[in-house]
Structure formats: structure tokens, C-alpha cells
Amino acid sequence: MKTAKVSIVKVADYNSEEIYTALKRNLSLLGGLENIIKPRSKVFVKINHLSPPSSPDDAIVTHPYFTKEVLRLLLELNLEITVGDDVQSKEKDGFLLSGYRKVCNDLGVRLINLKQRGFREVICNGQILKKVLISPLLHEADYILNLPKLKTHSLTVFTGAVKNLFGIIPYGLRLDYHRLYKQSDVFSQMLVDIFSCAPPHLTIMDAIVAMEGEGPSGGSPKRVGVILASQDSVAVDAVASKIVGFNPMNIFTTQNAHERGLGTGEIEKIEISGEDISDVEVRNFKHSAVAIGFIKRKIPSFLHGFIQGQLTLTPKIILNKCALCMECVDICPKGAAKLDGDLVWIDRSLCIHCMCCHEVCRFQAIKLRQRPLGRIFREV
Missing domain, CATH: 3.30.70.20 (Alpha-Beta Plaits)
Incomplete structure (x- = not known):
């Protein structure tokens, strides 16, 4: 029995109209954006804006042109939108280099560095964490929209929808967790704990140009040419990792989240709509040395x-x-x-x-x- 649905749509590059058209198809295959997010609601959009700031051409951040078209669709529903991530930068505005400040200013959408609002302690009841500090913006929103970037990772092997929520906690705490949880499997359990505190209502993954090799910032851009969408973040990670040559259940975050009932990680239990995985697989995608x-x-x-x-x-x-x-x-x-x-x-x-x-x-x-x-x- 299928327990999750993921839509896959091909996109050649970051041409605005092509992305917009593809996103419309992605979401129509899921039943339509208006049936997932109610009009005139509050939406928090979590981008992947890894510190320090970088150019979108480096494939480190969710591409701002991709996010721009997602925001256009959200604005059509008269939503109150906040875009954010916790960004550590020596510059006064950490969103300038990536192009996010311009995109959000042009659309009249609020863009915030999460540290500006501070963080609130919440009970976690996770396998590793029993409480954690997260941005209050997530709990103030009616919906959480997750916009991860498909990348390899030198510690967790793969990074996508689940790990993108690591950015909702403070920068200093992220450093502490890197120090405390050095093993890949334990670190991944901690990531799933954080994910469980604020599971997204919708995930749309930027896999138009991904990162291969020693990600999440030291790898190389690699064209994959798809957008993935689902109400199940774990299923998005499972399908994305399969496309780039991983066994999804060998990715600790996917396996752990699946076993904890936070989403579907087994490919055979996921309904794929749009493109078939076999038609979009990237067979020469370089993985991190950490296996x-x-x-x-x-x-x-x-x-x-x-x-x-x-x-x-x-x-x-x-x-x-x-x-x-x-x-x-x-x-x-x-x-x-x-x-x-x-x-x-x-x-x-x-x-x-x-x-x-x-x-x-x-x-x-x-x-x-x-x-x-x-x-x-x-x-x-």
C-alpha cells in the first residue's frame, strides 16, 4: 500500500517561466496548492541558505530564482509570507550575495535572519534531544513550507528536506551539536529530533542543479534537472536520494525518520507521479567519500x-x-x-x-x- 506521494517534474534550468510552469504541474499532481495551504494563511518558508553567504551559482543554497517562483504561487493565494534561515555572516546583510534580498524586496515578501527574532525552547522528546531552541516563527505560522537543495554531505552522506530543518536552531547550538554528536548515525538521529519539532506541511526540493562530491559546500554543481514536491518530507528525501544513486534506507536521516513514523522512506511505498525515477536518474553522480x-x-x-x-x-x-x-x-x-x-x-x-x-x-x-x-x- 502506498503511504506517500511525490511528484517529479523536469526543468532544464533556472528560467523563471519554466520553473513556474513546472511548479504548477508539481502541485497539481498533488491536488493543487490551494488544497494544501488555505488562502490568507500565515506561511513560513524555510530556505537552505548555508553560512557563510555564497553565490547561487555555487549550488550551495536553494536557488533564489527557484524560490521566487514558489513565492509567486504563494502570493496568488493572498498569503502572509515570511522567508527565513539562520545565517551567520560577517556582512551586515547575509542575504545580499545570494540574491535573496533582491528577490524578496521585488516581491514585497518579508525575509528574515532567524537570529533577529531569537529562539524559544520547546520540548522535543527525541531520541537524542529532550528539548531544543527553535525559531518561534515556525510555530507562529499556520503552515511550514520547506525548500531544500539536493546535495551530498561529508558527514550525513546526503542532505535534503529533513536536514534543512537544522537551520531553525541557533548557529551556536548547531556548533555544539556538531561537537557533541560526531558519529554520522547519532548526528542524524539528532537531526530527525529537530525535524520532529516542526514537520513541514509541504516540501518542494530544488534539484535543478544539485551538489555532488564533498557537499554541502565543498562539492561541485551537478545538473539533475528536476523539481520534487510532496507533503511528506521524508518521501522527498527518499526519492531524491534514489535519483542520485543512493539506497534511500541507507541514509540515516531517512531510515530513522521512517522508523519513527515521521514519513515514508521506503521507495516501494511511495506513489510517484509525473516523471518515472528511471527516466531522471543521474548515473554518474559523485557521492561523498563518507560511506x-x-x-x-x-x-x-x-x-x-x-x-x-x-x-x-x-x-x-x-x-x-x-x-x-x-x-x-x-x-x-x-x-x-x-x-x-x-x-x-x-x-x-x-x-x-x-x-x-x-x-x-x-x-x-x-x-x-x-x-x-x-x-x-x-x-x-
Whole structure:
């Protein structure tokens, strides 16, 4: 029996009218936007605007042209709209470089850095978290609309709809959680805990140009050419990960959310409308070097800790690419990224392998190195 529905529509590029037409079809396949979100309601739109700010051409953020067309559709329903993410930026306005400030100003839509409103503690009752700080904007809205970007991830292997909700908590708390929950499976359980506090009513994924390789910021743009939509965020992640060559239930966030009844992660239980997965699969999509989700299922559990230790990646600065922007030094929760004169280096004795430095580097100046045994295990 099918328990979720995901629509897939092809889109060649970020041409506004083509996106608008595709979105209309995506939503009509789900029964129409007006049957999901009631007119004249309050809607919070959660974009993926990874810190520090970057150009949309880098495929790090949900593309502003994609979001613009979603907002056009929302405005047709006379909705009160707030677009936001928690953005850490040295610039006064962290939404300028990405183009989000212009898009929202042009449409007359409110755009807010979540830290401007502060955060409120809520009971979580999760597997890892029992309480957490989240933006009050989500609970003040009648509907939450999730607009993730399809990307690989050097810690969680894949990032999409579920992980996009990580941005509703404060920047400092995100650093703490990276420090506390270093293992991929435990970190993913924590992500699902946060997701469970504010599950979106509708998810529309920007998979027109995704990120492959060492995402979520150090990878390379890769054209996938689709938009996915569903009222089930977990199902969106399952279908998206399948399109780019993963077994969805090997993605810890998808598996954990499915097992907790927060959505459908098993492909055979998802009704696909629009395009068939087989017609849009990207067969040469590069995955992150971290393959813990796959390895764990091939070895006895008592060996998993040792194997995961070998799979741990250690960041190294590529000096001829380093721009001395200091983002890695500022973000490191343990002070392992250090400035020595005009050189940045990683103190391996302090590094906890949280990947924060790699995540914020916009210049691909941080390479992730794996131990020799880890490289062997990855090929198993």
C-alpha cells in the first residue's frame, strides 16, 4: 500500500517561466496548492541558505530564482509570507550575495535572519534531544513550507528536506551539536529530533542543479534537472536520494525518520507521479567519500566503532587555495583551525572531525583526508 506521494517534474534550468510552469504541474499532481495551504494563511518558508553567504551559482543554497517562483504561487493565494534561515555572516546583510534580498524586496515578501527574532525552547522528546531552541516563527505560522537543495554531505552522506530543518536552531547550538554528536548515525538521529519539532506541511526540493562530491559546500554543481514536491518530507528525501544513486534506507536521516513514523522512506511505498525515477536518474553522480551508512550494514555491529574511526575524515588546508577569510577559524567549535602568521592550519590533536570548517569554506581550500584503512573499507 502506498503511504506517500511525490511528484517529479523536469526543468532544464533556472528560467523563471519554466520553473513556474513546472511548479504548477508539481502541485497539481498533488491536488493543487490551494488544497494544501488555505488562502490568507500565515506561511513560513524555510530556505537552505548555508553560512557563510555564497553565490547561487555555487549550488550551495536553494536557488533564489527557484524560490521566487514558489513565492509567486504563494502570493496568488493572498498569503502572509515570511522567508527565513539562520545565517551567520560577517556582512551586515547575509542575504545580499545570494540574491535573496533582491528577490524578496521585488516581491514585497518579508525575509528574515532567524537570529533577529531569537529562539524559544520547546520540548522535543527525541531520541537524542529532550528539548531544543527553535525559531518561534515556525510555530507562529499556520503552515511550514520547506525548500531544500539536493546535495551530498561529508558527514550525513546526503542532505535534503529533513536536514534543512537544522537551520531553525541557533548557529551556536548547531556548533555544539556538531561537537557533541560526531558519529554520522547519532548526528542524524539528532537531526530527525529537530525535524520532529516542526514537520513541514509541504516540501518542494530544488534539484535543478544539485551538489555532488564533498557537499554541502565543498562539492561541485551537478545538473539533475528536476523539481520534487510532496507533503511528506521524508518521501522527498527518499526519492531524491534514489535519483542520485543512493539506497534511500541507507541514509540515516531517512531510515530513522521512517522508523519513527515521521514519513515514508521506503521507495516501494511511495506513489510517484509525473516523471518515472528511471527516466531522471543521474548515473554518474559523485557521492561523498563518507560511506558510513553503507559500510555499517556490511559488518558486525561490534566492529562498527573501529570501522567508523577508520572512516573518519581529517581536514587539511590547501594553502594555495586559502583566501585567509577566517571562516574556518571562526566556526571551529574546538579551536582546532588556527591562524599562524599568514597561514591557517588544523591542529589534529584538537580536531573532532565535525566537518564545520569544510562546510563553510567557499574556496574549496579544505581537503578531507582519510586513513589508509578507511579508503580500503570504503571500497568494500
